[in-house]
Amino acid sequence: MAELRDCPKCGDFFNYTGLRDVCAKCAVSEEKMYEEVYRFLRRRENRAATIERIVEATGVTETLLHQWVRKGRLQPALFPNLGYPCDNCGKLTNTGKLCAGCTADIKNELRTFEAAQEFREAVDANDKATYHADRKRK
Template identity: 80%
Template sequence: MGELKDCPTCGGFFNYTGIRDVCGKCATNEEKLYEDVYKFLRRRENRAATIERIVEVTGVTEDLLHKWVRKGRLQPALFPNLGYPCDKCGKLTIKGKLCESCTTELHNEIRTFDAAVEFREAVDKNEVATYHTDRKSGRS
């Protein structure tokens, strides 16, 4: 059983079943736009078209192009200038929610955090030797 939702495109109500995120009328319009975009990209000279060029020629919105790439309807392997924005920095990516550089940065931050936690735990267990110096004389 579906739930009643507002269509994000036209604002009308539709029965959301988890398959489409827009109403039937808007889904039909999106499908027509998809066909136009796909016809444009199938031509050899247009395969490397940028998102801006595709928007200019076909009239589709960037958000809709991003949606199709996310869902795998348009493959960046076939059309190399397609992608969708990274959730953190906005740079185009082709998989996941974060681009390569943001993923690497996040992994580094996690490693740093884990090392700090391990160090704190070692200090709490008194496994780390602590040396005190006499500040005035500089001796240990």
């Protein structure tokens, strides 16, 4: 079911159906920009262009480029210097929400946490098995 939303680009109202986040007028404008960027990148000398170079040559915003890469419209396999920012540190990545460094850090922290938890459980199990005798005699 459609809901009425404000277009984040122009401020007009539009029926949001889940397909796009902007009104039809802005979607057409974005599509024209996409075609311009894609034509630019298809030229052999521009395939390894950086995001800064693409922005400079085409006038498209970095945010829009990141959005197209994240959605798979521009593929880093074909254009190796493209990516989008990691949700944690901001470094460019091509897959997922986190870069390889942040993913490795989280995995290491998880391993450390699991090892500490196993150690605590072992200590607790050892404490339960220990019996103490009362050494006071009358």
